Amino acid sequence: MTTTTVSISGMTCGHCVDAVTSELQSLDGVQGVEIDLNKDGISTATVTSAGPLTPASIGEAVAEAGYLLVSNDA
Template structure:
């Protein structure tokens, strides 16, 4: 089975707790296998999502918003 890698840019993340919150929400989406966050405190952080199925920008955006942050670019 192939995996799909999706990269999104998220604003507002500043610390490890932010990473945990965003990762937890994204990991709850169907098919998500791994979430890797490159934190840029106070700037735009890069979130790389590895999944077994295609994820829509809307569902990723909703998961990030649920954690209290904003997707500013989706480079899927």
């Protein structure tokens, strides 16, 4: 199991959390997604997966949901 934590800009509500969670869960190998919403700043997503995820795949998933990945420990 691998855990990746990323920071995301632009999330302000539960719908935002749902959209990002859905996109991240669609990545191959993702087992779980937990999001700490900070509606006035940078939110944090912790992604648990069977193996390492590429920064590009995470960034694309976040962008597909309509938000901006601002940092990534992948």
